Amino acid sequence: xxxxxxxxxxxxxxxxxxxxxxxxxxxxxxxxxxxxxxxxxxxxxxxxxxxxxxxxxxxxxxxxxxxxxxxxxxxxxxxxxxxxxxxxxxxxxxxxxxxxxxxxxxxxxxxxxxxxxxxxxxxxxxxxxxxxxxxxxxxxxxxxxxxxxxxxxxxxxxxxxxxxxxxxxxxxxxxxxxxxxxxxxxxxxxxxxxxxxxxxxxxxxxxxxxxxxxxxxxxxxxxxxxxxxxxxxxxxxxxxxxxxxxxxxxxxxxxxxxxxxxxxxx
Amino acid sequence: xxxxxxxxxxxxxxxxxxxxxxxxxxxxxxxxxxxxxxxxxxxxxxxxxxxxxxxxxxxxxxxxxxxxxxxxxxxxxxxxxxxxxxxxxxxxxxxxxxxxxxxxxxxxxxxxxxxxxxxxxxxxxxxxxxxxxxxxxxxxxxxxxxxxxxxxxxxxxxxxxxxxxxxxxxxxxxxxxxxxxxxxxxxxxxxxxxxxxxxxxxxxxxxxxxxxxxxxxxxxxxxxxxxxxxxxxxxxxxxxxxxxxxxxxxxxxxxxxxxxxxxxxxxxxxxxxxxxxxxxxxx
Numbered sequence: 001x002x003x004x005x006x007x008x009x010x011x012x013x014x015x016x017x018x019x020x021x022x023x024x025x026x027x028x029x030x031x032x033x034x035x036x037x038x039x040x041x042x043x044x045x046x047x048x049x050x051x052x053x054x055x056x057x058x059x060x061x062x063x064x065x066x067x068x069x070x071x072x073x074x075x076x077x078x079x080x081x082x083x084x085x086x087x088x089x090x091x092x093x094x095x096x097x098x099x100x101x102x103x104x105x106x107x108x109x110x111x112x113x114x115x116x117x118x119x120x121x122x123x124x125x126x127x128x129x130x131x132x133x134x135x136x137x138x139x140x141x142x143x144x145x146x147x148x149x150x151x152x153x154x155x156x157x158x159x160x161x162x163x164x165x166x167x168x169x170x171x172x173x174x175x176x177x178x179x180x181x182x183x184x185x186x187x188x189x190x191x192x193x194x195x196x197x198x199x200x201x202x203x204x205x206x207x208x209x210x211x212x213x214x215x216x217x218x219x220x221x222x223x224x225x226x227x228x229x230x231x232x233x234x235x236x237x238x239x240x241x242x243x244x245x246x247x248x249x250x251x252x253x254x255x256x257x258x259x260x261x262x263x264x265x266x
Numbered sequence: 267x268x269x270x271x272x273x274x275x276x277x278x279x280x281x282x283x284x285x286x287x288x289x290x291x292x293x294x295x296x297x298x299x300x301x302x303x304x305x306x307x308x309x310x311x312x313x314x315x316x317x318x319x320x321x322x323x324x325x326x327x328x329x330x331x332x333x334x335x336x337x338x339x340x341x342x343x344x345x346x347x348x349x350x351x352x353x354x355x356x357x358x359x360x361x362x363x364x365x366x367x368x369x370x371x372x373x374x375x376x377x378x379x380x381x382x383x384x385x386x387x388x389x390x391x392x393x394x395x396x397x398x399x400x401x402x403x404x405x406x407x408x409x410x411x412x413x414x415x416x417x418x419x420x421x422x423x424x425x426x427x428x429x430x431x432x433x434x435x436x437x438x439x440x441x442x443x444x445x446x447x448x449x450x451x452x453x454x455x456x457x458x459x460x461x462x463x464x465x466x467x468x469x470x471x472x473x474x475x476x477x478x479x480x481x482x483x484x485x486x487x488x489x490x491x492x493x494x495x496x497x498x499x500x501x502x503x504x505x506x507x508x509x510x511x512x513x514x515x516x517x518x519x520x521x522x523x524x525x526x527x528x529x530x531x532x533x534x535x536x537x538x539x540x541x542x543x544x545x546x547x548x549x
Contacts (some may be wrong), residue, residue, distance in 0.1 A: 100362055
């Protein structure tokens, strides 16, 4: 518990610095690209196009839960892409910043947190496409849209815990990062991004909902499409936050334990 | 004598595990101790350092100078003992944290942020850094267009304008041409005069002699001596002269003492004086 307080305090204190560093790094990435920020839109668009083609054109899926498949897919794909980028980049973050960590006196937690901030900064831009697509399809904003803020906070809390574990482990044991890739690919297919959990038998659905990524992905759809409040899935929510708390505690303990070894092993 | 101690090292030990094969790696993975070799980078370093001094760290490669510097900087941790640092530390690393795609000006902001400066602090030093770096109109060009000298100058300029209480310099100050080098040394002295402490790791004895107040001599992780630079540096130079003549077996077993090499230096010095007096008497 003491480790958790130390780590969380460090993260919060250095958040402004983390955000500014993240913005600079995004700027540096954009400056290499002719199309600059347009890629922030194009990348998710291509991904959506691919899955839309496979499922809509190939497998003749026209609607999902009463919404056009493209719209339904977008609502799940946007949060997934942000979470996926956060998880993958955060896991690599400590290893990736070895030269800085070895020479500059900087809290190690800034590195994974920076990866999350970078992914979510891009996510904010892609949300513009999503809103445009929703309006284009005649889906108008309701008060439920504000609940996105809750899912954003939930995703951040969860990803922080997850990143603490993955970044610490993959900094010391490189194998872990290799292991994470197939896991993320698996999570993509079971997180209801491309097909709905509702098509499964009820028991299996409940098991699938233990996946925290699915909670966020479905949450976005609940706010934007189904007009369902947060409390409609309160058991799942409770479970999600309990899991997040466990990840934060375990993650910070692991981080503090391995921290002394990072620099010598990087 | 009441001295204003800023860094207090107590029995610092730093051990690295050396892995000898896959077996050891897997053991480490499972949290078991590796049978492989251990390397003691530092062994029982105990020393107080006072505020407002330029301290040199001398020693051969692998003597633990950089490890000690990194422990003081709070970048790495001692395996045993404690290192109490009573002030903010910054380690000078000219080429670290520079981003090729950003312009020189953006790099100033980026690197300063890495080192923990606030927006206001950065704005306050920005112009000084630009003037110091002497990169002219290139300041608004991406770093990838810089020559390696310009790059280092900019990185260096940023590092020396961050204002910590303790500065650690673990690389040659010979960035760019002689004039720029001179400017950097002058900047360091300015630092010291304003009451800051500097730790200076270098292999250039003349730089140390010219620049440091006191020098610590490390050999195989142990402190051989800590004394005023005027005596310590020439004694250490005597040792390095001997070292080049030793064969490997002697090197492995040798335990140099400060007294021995100081005496050697003093004797030479006395002989030189005697000779000078003789010469003077003859004329």
